[in-house]
Amino acid sequence: MFKFLSKPWVPYVFPFLIVLICTEATFFVPQWRYQIIIGAGVVASSLLFIWREKLIQDAIPTMRTLQNAAGIIAGVILALAWLTLVHFNVSTPEPLHLVQLWPTPRNYLIIFLVTATLGLVIPVVAELFWRSFLLRYFIAQNFKSIPVGTFNLFAFIMVTILTALATGNHTAYLLVSNMAFTGLTFWSKTLYCSIVAHAVANMCIMLASMYLGISFY
Numbered sequence: 001m002f003k004f005l006s007k008p009w010v011p012y013v014f015p016f017l018i019v020l021i022c023t024e025a026t027f028f029v030p031q032w033r034y035q036i037i038i039g040a041g042v043v044a045s046s047l048l049f050i051w052r053e054k055l056i057q058d059a060i061p062t063m064r065t066l067q068n069a070a071g072i073i074a075g076v077i078l079a080l081a082w083l084t085l086v087h088f089n090v091s092t093p094e095p096l097h098l099v100q101l102w103p104t105p106r107n108y109l110i111i112f113l114v115t116a117t118l119g120l121v122i123p124v125v126a127e128l129f130w131r132s133f134l135l136r137y138f139i140a141q142n143f144k145s146i147p148v149g150t151f152n153l154f155a156f157i158m159v160t161i162l163t164a165l166a167t168g169n170h171t172a173y174l175l176v177s178n179m180a181f182t183g184l185t186f187w188s189k190t191l192y193c194s195i196v197a198h199a200v201a202n203m204c205i206m207l208a209s210m211y212l213g214i215s216f217y
Contacts, residue, residue: 008144011051012133015044015125034114041117044125058132058148059124061192071193074184075200078177082170082205086214090172093214115206118216123198130178131185131194135159149189156182170216177201 022040026033048055061067085091136143138155163178164171181194188194202216209216 011054012128015047016129018044019125038113041121045121059191067188067193071196072200074197078201079204082173091170119203127191127195149185151186
């Protein structure tokens with residue numbers, strides 16, 4: 001058991017699987033959607049902390065100021081793209097019931113925890129899995145031997161297709177956003193820029209979702 005956990009891909013895959021399984025579970029028990037999302041965030045962030053020494057190297061910025069600016073700009077543009085897709089009914093989110101579920105004090109706490117999970121934890125988990133692990137694994141099974149951000153057309157196509165299949169309501173957005181995140185990874189040779197872009201996009205979308213009364217997840 002402990003030997004299995006020492007596999008190099010485990011820290012990249014397990015947090016993502018936790019988030020994926022819990023996200024899919026919310027479709028079967030929608031009344032527990034937000035509690036499950038928060039639980040997934042707690043477990044996934046705990047695993048990231050435990051394995052931080054094995055993961056941190058992939059996200060060290062090489063040009064912090066430039067990568068911060070590129071990530072923020074890309075994130076805002078992607079959030080605007082999501083709003084555009086929703087406006088033209090290409091993405092079809094369902095009504096958001098978050099604010100009606102609990103009394104006001106608890107409601108603020110739930111909103112904060114859900115936003116932290118979707119805006120901070122999930123971007124890190126997703127980028128580690130898609131851009132650090134799978135993008136390199138399609139090049140070589142010994143993915144650690146491949147530098148982060150190494151371009152390979154087959155890997156790019158496969159990761160783009162697989163990420164777009166994650167959920168039916170937002171396929172178009174996922175296709176566009178993950179192409180952007182992968183492109184940022186190729187450009188910056190680190191996960192830092194794509195994590196910033198992913199986090200900014202998700203945070204902006206969460207704020208817009210709450211304003212519009214619709215659900216992103």
